Amino acid sequence: GRGFAFQRKQKIERRYRKLLKKGRKVPSQQDNQFTDTYPEHLKHLYLAEEEMLKKRRRAPDDSVLSEEKLNKAVDTCTFSYRSVVTEGKLRKKTSNQKAKEEYEKIKAERARKKEEAEKRKQQREAAQRLYKQKKMEAYKILSKKTKRGQPNLNLQMEFLLQKIQQKA
Numbered sequence: 121g122r123g124f125a126f127q128r129k130q131k132i133e134r135r136y137r138k139l140l141k142k143g144r145k146v147p148s149q150q151d152n153q154f155t156d157t158y159p160e161h162l163k164h165l166y167l168a169e170e171e172m173l174k175k176r177r178r179a180p181d182d183s184v185l186s187e188e189k190l191n192k193a194v195d196t197c198t199f200s201y202r203s204v205v206t207e208g209k210l211r212k213k214t215s216n217q218k219a220k221e222e223y224e225k226i227k228a229e230r231a232r233k234k235e236e237a238e239k240r241k242q243q244r245e246a247a248q249r250l251y252k253q254k255k256m257e258a259y260k261i262l263s264k265k266t267k268r269g270q271p272n273l274n275l276q277m278e279f280l281l282q283k284i285q286q287k288a
Contacts, residue, residue, distance in 0.1 A: 258279065261275050261276070261278075261279045262275075262276055262279060
């Protein structure tokens with residue numbers, strides 16, 4: 121409820137309001153609304169754009185900038201972007217970046233192993249199907265009977281001959 125922390129918070133708020141009254145500077149909502157935190161890799165672009173806008177506000181008579189000034193501004197932005205990119209490449213990686221890279225490596229390795237296992241499984245299944253097919257053909261030939269129910273030795277001899285010819 122209204123314990124020590126609450127009283128301390130109120131005391132700090134009173135001091136803050138007092139300082140504001142002394143400075144006669146009341147913060148507007150508009151100022152608070154536009155305080156943005158920019159991403160680190162794009163910060164230089166936003167800052168350059170803010171500077172250009174400030175220059176335009178200072179000189180309202182120069183509302184139309186010449187093409188040369190715009191080109192120079194674009195060139196400086198691209199140059200600074202390139203330099204930041206090269207600095208970023210030279211910087212050491214953070215622990216979070218290292219962990220992400222490690223995770224990506226492990227993930228890629230697992231995917232590769234899974235793919236290899238799937239490939240081996242398909243090859244094994246294909247080999248088993250071929251083996252079963254040959255076995256079934258041999259069984260059909262060897263199990264044929266004559267009209268009187270005796271094994272057909274003629275077909276069995278042909279089967280053995282084919283088998284010997286395939287090996288040689």
